[in-house]
Amino acid sequence: MSTTTPTPQKLRTRRPLRPAAVAKNLTALVVAAIFVFPVYWMFSSSLKPQSEILTKDPVFFFKPTFENYSTATGVDLFWSYVTNSLIVTLGAVLLALLVALAASFAIARMKFKGRKGIVLIVMMAQMAPWEVMVIAMYMIARDNDMLNSIPLLTAIYFVMVLPFTIWTLRGFIAAVPVELEEAAQIDGCTRGQAFRKVIFPLLAPGLMSTSLFGFITAWNEFAMVLVLNKDKTNQTLTFWLTQFQTAFGNDWAATMAASTLFALPVLVVFIFLQRKAVGGMTAGAVKG
Amino acid sequence: MTVDSQGTASAAPQDAPGRAAGKSQTPPPPSGAKESLRPPRGRRSLPSGLLPYLLVTPALLSMAVLLLYPLIRNVILSFQGVNKREMIRRETPWVGFENYTKLLGDPDFWSVVVRSLVVTAVNVALVMLIGTLVGMLLNRLGKKMRLVLSLALMFAWAMPIVASVTVFRWLFDEQFGVANWVMRSIGFSGYEQHNWFETGFSTLVIVTILLVWGSIPFVALNMYAALTTVGTELYEAAKMDGASGWRTFWSVVFPNLKPFFMITTFLEIIWIFKAFTQVYAMNQGGPDRSSETLPVFAYIEGMGQQHYGLAAAISILTIVMLLVAMSFYFRLILKQEDEQ
Numbered sequence: 001m002s003t004t005t006p007t008p009q010k011l012r013t014r015r016p017l018r019p020a021a022v023a024k025n026l027t028a029l030v031v032a033a034i035f036v037f038p039v040y041w042m043f044s045s046s047l048k049p050q051s052e053i054l055t056k057d058p059v060f061f062f063k064p065t066f067e068n069y070s071t072a073t074g075v076d077l078f079w080s081y082v083t084n085s086l087i088v089t090l091g092a093v094l095l096a097l098l099v100a101l102a103a104s105f106a107i108a109r110m111k112f113k114g115r116k117g118i119v120l121i122v123m124m125a126q127m128a129p130w131e132v133m134v135i136a137m138y139m140i141a142r143d144n145d146m147l148n149s150i151p152l153l154t155a156i157y158f159v160m161v162l163p164f165t166i167w168t169l170r171g172f173i174a175a176v177p178v179e180l181e182e183a184a185q186i187d188g189c190t191r192g193q194a195f196r197k198v199i200f201p202l203l204a205p206g207l208m209s210t211s212l213f214g215f216i217t218a219w220n221e222f223a224m225v226l227v228l229n230k231d232k233t234n235q236t237l238t239f240w241l242t243q244f245q246t247a248f249g250n251d252w253a254a255t256m257a258a259s260t261l262f263a264l265p266v267l268v269v270f271i272f273l274q275r276k277a278v279g280g281m282t283a284g285a286v287k288g
Numbered sequence: 289m290t291v292d293s294q295g296t297a298s299a300a301p302q303d304a305p306g307r308a309a310g311k312s313q314t315p316p317p318p319s320g321a322k323e324s325l326r327p328p329r330g331r332r333s334l335p336s337g338l339l340p341y342l343l344v345t346p347a348l349l350s351m352a353v354l355l356l357y358p359l360i361r362n363v364i365l366s367f368q369g370v371n372k373r374e375m376i377r378r379e380t381p382w383v384g385f386e387n388y389t390k391l392l393g394d395p396d397f398w399s400v401v402v403r404s405l406v407v408t409a410v411n412v413a414l415v416m417l418i419g420t421l422v423g424m425l426l427n428r429l430g431k432k433m434r435l436v437l438s439l440a441l442m443f444a445w446a447m448p449i450v451a452s453v454t455v456f457r458w459l460f461d462e463q464f465g466v467a468n469w470v471m472r473s474i475g476f477s478g479y480e481q482h483n484w485f486e487t488g489f490s491t492l493v494i495v496t497i498l499l500v501w502g503s504i505p506f507v508a509l510n511m512y513a514a515l516t517t518v519g520t521e522l523y524e525a526a527k528m529d530g531a532s533g534w535r536t537f538w539s540v541v542f543p544n545l546k547p548f549f550m551i552t553t554f555l556e557i558i559w560i561f562k563a564f565t566q567v568y569a570m571n572q573g574g575p576d577r578s579s580e581t582l583p584v585f586a587y588i589e590g591m592g593q594q595h596y597g598l599a600a601a602i603s604i605l606t607i608v609m610l611l612v613a614m615s616f617y618f619r620l621i622l623k624q625e626d627e628q
Contacts, residue, residue, distance in 0.1 A: 028433045028436065029436070035441055038455045056464070106344050107344070112340040127558060139370075155354060166347060216448070238448075242453075242569050250463075266446055
């Protein structure tokens with residue numbers, strides 16, 4: 001290396017660390033630590049044995065145990081909460097994808113009267129203050145004898161994630177060049193085939209990231225289920241988690257195990273798909 | 289359609305191999321030369337008729353039933369005197385503006401309004417300030433540190449709200465919380481068994497920490513993404529002209545990112561103003577209803593006190609306030625849409 005004449009860039013990388021760079025990296029580390037800490041603390045507390053969790057001074061090194069997880073999952077009706085959450089979330093996301101795909105295709109690719117109006121409606125619906133509408137929703141559900149109904153909850157979550165799904169899919173469809181579709185049609189594809197064989201595969205990353213955000217919204221929802229589904233057998237995991245600490249008093253280790261169980265799918269999906277979605281978007285997108 | 293096929297036909301002779309390849313030319317990357325040859329066209333539309341309306345109908349219908357109708361019902365309910373007794377008897381007597389006049393003359397309502405506005409202002413200011421700083425930090429980091437920091441931000445961002453509220457309750461636990469230990473370690477006295485949820489104010493401080501912690505990743509990561517769109521030439525030019533870092537930010541970076549700043553700020557205003565789970569799950573609006581913000585106030589009045597009509601009026605007033613922020617937001621978005 002020393003025999004070659006160092007280019008300016010090489011010089012820069014080999015230069016000893018300047019104090020400014022050290023400060024920059026240190027700040028970044030501290031900021032990263034602050035943001036990760038609550039997540040880390042949840043995880044580490046969930047693995048602590050009972051004797052090491054309720055201590056005045058926190059214990060940082062301990063022998064991990066999984067007993068808290070069995071306490072958390074051993075709660076009455078745990079599996080019915082899991083099932084309910086899964087039904088509600090997956091149902092809402094799949095319905096939204098289906099309905100949004102149709103709507104966003106029309107908005108992105110077709111010219112028709114009222115298109116702009118529909119875009120505006122979707123935008124406004126995206127900002128709908130659901131948390132503030134719970135009382136009216138309660139009255140409607142009660143009048144129609146639909147309190148404690150999983151289908152109603154699924155339907156509400158579906159409409160909750162729908163506008164966002166339309167909005168993002170519209171962008172993804174618009175990013176697929178019309179030329180591709182035309183080429184397929186010239187090659188003898190029908191319009192439906194062109195959509196299925198050309199646009200749809202290109203949309204996969206878009207569908208993935210869109211459903212990811214829909215999944216997170218529905219999985220996390222709390223206000224509606226709190227108001228509408230008071231009956232325990234029709235509750236979702238969000239309720240289970242908020243009730244946990246009350247029910248178990250000071251069993252923080254088990255409460256943290258419950259939080260971890262609740263958060264883990266979202267964290268995994270988010271971290272995994274985020275990179276994939278972003279990569280897909282940049283790799284597959286066509287500029288202009 | 290004819291225009292389209294003409295367009296492709298006229299472009300084809302340009303590249304002989306493309307023509308030779310003929311039908312196998314499935315995904316033609318739109319090259320610059322080809323693009324410029326074409327007569328300028330707007331959005332090319334496929335033959336339309338009933339089809340677009342058919343495609344849009346399911347979406348519109350479901351939003352009408354489960355969003356528009358509840359909103360209308362909310363308005364109607366706010367003019368009705370539905371309390372516990374009427375609820376059981378399934379009566380809905382009209383009371384005109386009584387719910388509204390009652391609310392507007394109630395000092396408790398006004399203190400909740402002020403509290404909500406202050407919480408929103410403080411939170412949005414903190415989120416935008418720290419979020420921007422972290423975003424700029426991301427932009428100046430090396431590859432590895434940037435990955436570390438964005439991964440950390442991602443964790444905070446992805447954390448489900450209900451789970452993070454639970455964790456924060458544990459962090460600020462009276463007896464065994466880390467927060468008390470940290471305060472003791474730094475050297476403060478009186479943190480042996482400090483109750484962080486003792487007053488409405490202290491509860492809202494914890495809520496603020498939670499909201500800021502949870503909202504910054506969105507702003508910071510988007511800020512970083514936006515910053516990468518500002519060309520490095522601009523920075524270099526500013527540096528050559530002898531501009532300081534501060535000056536560079538205000539005269540080069542900020543004007544370029546102004547739309548981004550504005551949109552994000554209004555988004556945060558809307559999100560934080562209507563935040564329900566963070567406030568409610570933290571302490572149920574307590575102690576003694578002193579940490580209630582407007583959405584929680586509406587919920588407690590309705591479901592807790594069983595004043596359904598009054599609660600509906602509160603939510604309508606909250607929505608009206610939200611609409612003010614939203615109208616700014618929509619104007620910004622529409623402006624951006626037009627520019628694109």
